[in-house]
Amino acid sequence: MTTTLPEFGIAGYGCAFGEDQDVASTAGQFVDDPERVFRWGYRTFHRAAPDVTATHLAAEAGRAAIAAAGLSAGDIDYVVLALSDVPEYLNFDSSAALARELKIHLRPTLLLGEGCASGVTGLGNVAGLFATQPDLTHVLFVAVNRVSEYHRNRMKVNNSIHSDGASAVVLRRGHTAGRWLATTQFTDPEVADWFRTDHGGAVSPVAPDGWSSRSDVNGLERVQEHFRADPKGLRDFVQALNRRLVEVVDQACARSGVARADLAKVVHLNDNQGSFEEISDEFGIPMSRTNAALAAQHGHMGAADHLATLAMLTESGELTTGDLVALIGISIGMRWYCTLVRI
16 A cells, blocks of 8 residues: 655744853853863853743744744644643643644644654654645644753753753645655663653652752763663663664655765754764764754754754755755654654
8 A cells, every 4th residue: 555645844934042151151050060061062052031931932933933934823723832841830731822822723732742852753743644634734833942940950961951942833735845754763662761850740749858950860870870780781872872863864764765875964953062973973974964063052952953953054055955854863762763854
């Protein structure tokens, strides 16, 4: 049986960022060993004002994308929100709050919460919506990251500086620019707990006295503890990290009938510069064919990284019509993922 994939593309981009912060002058506010953070190669990151929520950032980006597509809120048929980091409230549908903020009434909404992966894998979810709902014409897809500094230390989660920002696209059926080709992903569930936030959920709703995100155990310390008695297992896992990125890209290429050699850009999450060097080596490409330079300017904006990068590379002319782009990353789960887009 032959399956006909839906054809849709990006009709408009929008972005919103927290206030620019200089890494050199602010790292000491978050960690006792700022030199370790400096080695990651970030220059700036975005930190939202205390009264700016994830919904506010998402709405700002969404409005910009709707306007860029030449539409109004009433033209949007579906709202999809990819939310990374801690939500504003428990028992709260952030996608509904976003629709309310944008004045998009009596339309379906969808909330995705697979960490930073959902800003990429969510495009595959949208493909399913277009395939099963022929009346859909315009889907607003928004990805947002707003660090809750009570729960998470933005410079201790992993080897990235976590940043506040949102990206949005209007996806239009039949649109040929920014066309979705394929989404692939796979998960290693044995290590699903490594980067969780321990307090605030049902198991531990209240943090113990004296607890602080500044001194809390981070994800990398959990990794080390997991492999404490198995150094070979740690070496094997580290070696597999980037190899699996190549594997998931190859799966997407095979599904789309393209070759990895055809990629104009490999857009990874906004990781540290050392990680970009390793990924470039694994893919056999120069760092100039990645988003390393933009990552150093913006920090890791969770789910918002990839579409914000795609918007900036397209606006600058670094990506042009016909270029093939792989949006890739590793997320909580742990999940390796890729979406292919044809500019």
